[in-house]
Structures are given as C-alpha cells and as structure tokens.
Amino acid sequence: MAHNGAPGAPFLCSFCGKSQDQVRRLIAGPHGYCICDECVGVCNELAAEDDDPGAAGAGDPPRPREIHRFLDRFVVGQEAAKRTLSVAVYNHYKRVRARGPVSGRSGDRDGGVELGKSNVLLIGPTGCGKTLLARSLARLLDVPFAIVDATALTEAGYVGEDVENILLALIRAAGHDLRRAETGIVYIDEIDKIARKGAGPSTTRDVSGEGVQQALLKILEGTVAGVPAEGGRKHPHQEVLRIDTTDVLFIAGGAFAGLEEIIGRRAGVRAIGFGTPARPVPVPPADADPLAGVMPADLVEYGMIGELVGRLPVVSAVRPLDRDALVRILTEPRDALIRQYQRLLELDGVELEFTPDAVGAIAEQALLRRTGARAARAILEELLLTVMYEVPGREDVTRVVIDRAAVLGNVNPTLIPRGRSGLGEEAREEPREESA
Numbered sequence: 563m564a565h566n567g568a569p570g571a572p573f574l575c576s577f578c579g580k581s582q583d584q585v586r587r588l589i590a591g592p593h594g595y596c597i598c599d600e601c602v603g604v605c606n607e608l609a610a611e612d613d614d615p616g617a618a619g620a621g622d623p624p625r626p627r628e629i630h631r632f633l634d635r636f637v638v639g640q641e642a643a644k645r646t647l648s649v650a651v652y653n654h655y656k657r658v659r660a661r662g663p664v665s666g667r668s669g670d671r672d673g674g675v676e677l678g679k680s681n682v683l684l685i686g687p688t689g690c691g692k693t694l695l696a697r698s699l700a701r702l703l704d705v706p707f708a709i710v711d712a713t714a715l716t717e718a719g720y721v722g723e724d725v726e727n728i729l730l731a732l733i734r735a736a737g738h739d740l741r742r743a744e745t746g747i748v749y750i751d752e753i754d755k756i757a758r759k760g761a762g763p764s765t766t767r768d769v770s771g772e773g774v775q776q777a778l779l780k781i782l783e784g785t786v787a788g789v790p791a792e793g794g795r796k797h798p799h800q801e802v803l804r805i806d807t808t809d810v811l812f813i814a815g816g817a818f819a820g821l822e823e824i825i826g827r828r829a830g831v832r833a834i835g836f837g838t839p840a841r842p843v844p845v846p847p848a849d850a851d852p853l854a855g856v857m858p859a860d861l862v863e864y865g866m867i868g869e870l871v872g873r874l875p876v877v878s879a880v881r882p883l884d885r886d887a888l889v890r891i892l893t894e895p896r897d898a899l900i901r902q903y904q905r906l907l908e909l910d911g912v913e914l915e916f917t918p919d920a921v922g923a924i925a926e927q928a929l930l931r932r933t934g935a936r937a938a939r940a941i942l943e944e945l946l947l948t949v950m951y952e953v954p955g956r957e958d959v960t961r962v963v964i965d966r967a968a969v970l971g972n973v974n975p976t977l978i979p980r981g982r983s984g985l986g987e988e989a990r991e992e993p994r995e996e997s998a
C-alpha cells in the first residue's frame with residue numbers, strides 16, 4: 563500500500579497508486595494514507611453487492627420451499643398461487659444465473675438449450691393478494707419492483723403511455739441503476755382490461771386493447787428496449803435509456819370477471835358434445851376453485867391474444883378471501899391492519915384492543931363489500947375515525963376497546979380512562995352528535 567510519508571513527495575492513492583493530478587479527488591486519511599474518488603466508487607459497489615444477496619450474480623436463488631415460507635409471512639392463504647410462484651421465481655432466477663450477467667452474454671443460449679422465460683399470469687378477484695404476492699417476492703429477492711396499470715397503456719400513436727413506460731417505472735424503482743433494473747420484477751395490474759374489443763364481458767376501452775397486447779409481446783419476451791428517460795412519448799430529442807428485459811420477471815394480474823363462465827362452458831361443451839362421450843368427463847368437486855382449471859384457450863376466448871398468453875406460460879389463480887382468511891389478514895401478518903392501528907395509537911400512549919367477536923364482525927362486513935381485504939381496511943378506517951379524532955390530547959384515556967357492537971355501528975368504541983381496567987359499561991361513550 564502506498565504510504566504518503568516522505569516529505570515533499572506527491573500524495574498517492576493508497577489503493578491504486580494514482581497521484582493527485584491523475585484523479586478528480588484524493589482524500590487524505592490518518593497516518594498518511596489516501597484514497598481517490600475512483601477507489602471510493604469501487605468500494606461503494608463492493609459494499610452494495612455485499613448487502614444485496616438476492617440480486618443477480620451472487621449466491622444461489624432461494625429454493626421454492628424457502629420462497630413459500632417467506633411468502634407465508636406476508637400473505638394469508640393462496641397456497642396454490644404461492645406454490646406456483648415459488649417454482650416460477652426459483653426457475654427464473656436460476657436461469658438468469660445460468661446465463662450469467664447480461665453484459666457478458668454471448669447469446670441467449672445455454673449449452674444449446676433455449677432457456678425460455680417464465681412470466682406469470684395471476685388471475686382472481688380484486689384485493690385478494692395478487693399484488694401483495696408479487697411485492698413480497700421482490701422483497702425476498704431484494705430486486706427492484708414496479709407496479710404498472712395496463713389500462714394506462716396504449717399502443718404507439720394513441721393518446722396515453724407507450725408500453726416502454728412500464729420499464730421506466732422499473733428503472734426508477736432501481737434508483738436509475740439500469741443493471742439492477744434488468745434483474746427486477748414488474749407487476750402489470752388489470753391485464754384483463756386490455757382484452758380485445760368484442761370479446762369477453764369487460765370491454766370498456768376505446769383504444770383497441772389488442773394493439774397494447776401486441777406492443778407488450780417483445781418486452782415480455784425479452785428485448786433491448788429504448789425507454790424515453792423523461793417518460794411519456796418518444797420524440798427525437800429525448801434521451802433514450804437502453805434496457806434489456808431478458809431477465810426481468812413480469813407478473814401480470816387481473817380479475818378476469820366472467821372467465822369462470824368461459825371455463826364452465828368449455829367443460830360443459832365437451833360433456834354434451836356430439837355423441838355420448840366414451841368416458842364420463844370428470845366433474846370437478848363442488849368446492850374446487852372454478853378458475854383453477856383455466857386453459858390458454860379460455861384466456862384467448864376472453865380476449866387475450868394467443869401470443870400474449872404464450873408469453874405468460876405460468877398461470878395461477880388466487881381465491882376469494884373467506885371470513886376466516888379475512889380474520890387472519892386483520893391480525894396475523896407482521897404488518898397486519900389491526901397491528902398498524904395499534905401501533906399508531908401507541909404513539910399517543912393509548913392501548914387499542916379488539917375483542918375477538920369484533921374482528922369477526924369486521925371480516926363479515928368486509929365480505930359484503932366484495933373487494934377482498936381492501937374492504938377490511940376501509941371498514942377499520944371508518945370505525946377508528948372517531949377514536950383517532952377523540953383520543954389525541956385526552957390525557958385521561960389509556961385504553962380503547964372495540965367490541966362487536968362498535969363494529970356494527972350501534973355504539974361508539976369504549977374509551978377506558980386511567981385507573982379503570984375492565985370493560986365498564988359506564989365508560990362507554992354515548993354516540994355523539996357534535997354541535998359545531
């Protein structure tokens with residue numbers, strides 16, 4: 563290591579040996595050691611790699627079982643989707659590693675075998691964990707994650723956003739580090755809303771969804787895309803970022819309302835087709851998920867173009883959340899909704915307590931709204947509005963108890979003052995009609 567001891571001698575970087583006039587900046591440390599700006603940069607990169615174990619390159623990708631276990635910490639139920647995603651993600655990052663870094667790649671082949679991408683299509687009702695699954699995967703792998711809405715996209719030439727803007731969202735999520743962006747995950751929400759016009763029950767778009775689907779093909783498959791650095795439309799004077807999407811994992815999600823009927827009809831047609839079937843068509847059990855048996859042809863009939871379906875080879879379904887699942891979502895995950903509000907009130911020095919039947923009542927009310935766990939948040943928000951309004955500044959209140967009656971809106975939550983410990987009926991606040 564160069565040591566800057568000799569008087570009069572030029573200062574040198576102790577790491578690379580360059581002198582002050584060969585670098586932009588030379589920083590002197592104690593005992594005559596120095597470091598130049600270039601070496602600081604290298605050190606930063608090394609440090610970033612160290613605390614970035616999931617990113618492409620270092621180490622083995624987590625095994626499907628580990629991925630599943632990690633997802634369990636954040637997502638309640640949806641076991642089928644977790645299994646499928648665990649395998650798809652494991653295979654995806656295994657392929658990425660088998661090929662090596664994008665920059666040093668000779669071609670897309672590995673020992674002559676084409677390692678195709680396994681982008682994922684997640685179907686199922688709204689608010690049941692599709693986005694959460696994708697987000698949790700990105701968290702596990704420590705890769706950049708972007709959510710984009712398919713309804714905002716248009717094919718080139720129409721008013722709206724070019725599909726390349728999907729990648730801009732990813733680049734931003736990667737802190738404008740293109741190499742890192744190339745290892746990320748993109749969740750494309752509402753993919754069902756770009757179904758072809760005239761097909762499927764949900765055709766609300768004016769601009770042909772088919773064009774958008776076409777435009778998505780290349781990006782999903784893997785291409786070097788040009789992304790306008792400022793977003794919006796491409797124009798000649800704009801800086802264009804080049805990003806290779808070969809290693810980007812795309813997860814598309816959509817509710818596909820009405821798909822059950824298409825699946826059912828297909829299954830039914832086969833059963834009552836010409837002649838009597840030689841063997842009876844197996845009837846799925848009554849409680850089976852109707853979406854679980856989805857075939858590519860069903861998605862095409864729904865209005866997705868075949869090529870796009872082909873580029874989303876891994877398909878899985880999330881199920882509607884039942885009362886039980888909603889109760890667990892409210893209470894179990896690390897950042898469960900009820901825990902969030904408890905923490906919030908803790909900051910005011912107040913303990914927030916829900917009786918078990920109160921949690922059940924919240925779940926039941928949420929079921930009625932048919933927006934999955936999203937409804938639970940809305941209900942809690944409405945329920946706790948009075949509490950969150952009243953409690954700050956009320957030095958006398960130490961505990962708030964929410965029971966079933968409070969959830970059902972018959973009475974206000976019980977505010978328990980200092981010195982009292984039980985659920986005193988006399989402490990219950992009367993529903994108030996505040997005069998302004």
Ligand SMILES: Nc1ncnc2c1ncn2[C@@H]1O[C@H](COP(=O)(O)OP(=O)(O)OP(=O)(O)O)[C@@H](O)[C@H]1O
Pocket residue numbers: 636637638639640687688689690691692693694695751752815816817891895934935936
């Ligand atoms: N299975 C689940 N486990 C835990 N929390 C869930 C689950 N499903 C939904 N949630 C909660 O509800 C919120 C909304 O869910 P999410 O965004 O995953 O819905 P989605 O299925 O992607 O719906 P959409 O297609 O409308 O975006 C999540 O942020 C999460 O808090």
Ligand SMILES: [Zn+2]
Pocket residue numbers: 575576577578579580597598599600601
């Ligand atoms: Zn140096």
